[in-house]
Amino acid sequence: MEQATIDSISFLTRSETRVRLLERLREEGPATQRELRDDLDTSRSTVARALTAFQDRGWVRNTEDTYRLSPVGQQVIEATRRFAETVEAAESLAPFLRWFPTEQFDLDTAALSAATVVTPSEGDPYTPARTQTELLREAKRFRGLFPSIDLEGSKLVHDQITSGVLEAEIVVSPSVEETITAGEFAPLFREKLETGRLTVLEANDEPPFYLGIADGEIVQIGVEDDEGFPRALLEVTDERVREWAESAYEEYLEGATPLTVEAF
Structure with a gap:
């Protein structure tokens, strides 16, 4: 696995808010910063920093103050969910294995x-x-x-x-x-x-x-x-x-x- 990929995984998963932001955009579609703050019940600065970082990575797009997942962001959050399910399954199997x-x-x-x-x-x-x-x-x-x-x-x-x-x-x-x-x-x-x-x-x-x-x-x-x-x-x-x-x-x-x- 390349270092850049490891860095992206670490960037996303070390913050619950980042994961929840991508999940929110995936599940309910485009939203403004205010809508995202209200839905996630988190601060303006936290949402703003996360969205800026997402844009820099090409995971979200901003059109007229409305944020939506890019195709890359869609793949990232779907892969993250699959990974989470795999980890959960592996942990449940640990006592058996x-x-x-x-x-x-x-x-x-x-x-x-x-x-x-x-x-x-x-x-x-x-x-x-x-x-x-x-x-x-x-x-x-x-x-x-x-x-x-x-x-x-x-x-x-x-x-x-x-x-x-x-x-x-x-x-x-x-x-x-x-x-x-x-x-x-x-x-x-x-x-x-x-x-x-x-x-x-x-x-x-x-x-x-x-x-x-x-x-x-x-x-x-x-x-x-x-x-x-x-x-x-x-x-x-x-x-x-x-x-x-x-x-x-x-x-x-x-x-x-x-x-x-x-x-x-």
Whole structure:
């Protein structure tokens, strides 16, 4: 990036008033200095200095004391808005990307711009897990990759499957296989498998994230910290992410070992 471009970006973005002035001219059209002062509720000198600087850069034009965006100014403010949206999206994704193994999986982060990211709340560190459970409550068809599992979600899925609402296929990690074939989990899974509406397979290794695909449309990706606590859950319907999710799921499905009712 050229220094002149960096200087222009710095000039505009270090002043909220400058950005708001360009946005005002873009959204509502030409205006006088007085109209701009009133609309932005700022001083005469601040508006006058900004408009003079804009004219020097060729971003606005002045005709009979009325200021309007030039074609260059139009492009500048539109690019600024896109940049702001990109920064906002990147910051919202930060809790997820911190724990997602991007070096191992070629997830297109640009496709995540419209994703919803759920993080632990102050009073409930398991908010991501509860959001995951809510998806299962609404789904009719589900495919999932589970590096960990909780009893609450398993009970919900049990009710959904045994009542004929949900059909599911899940691939679980070896550690999850040990969990669900014992204790309170075992009878729940036995009953679900007996309905024929659930398929459970054990993966060859430990998946580094949770992956859920509901009704062929909604994708959830959940990440945990090194101690197994949920850190973020991403939910998105973007087709590119869905295709990636299907491919990632198939990789774990291939070579996975089906678990029969007898295992429980």
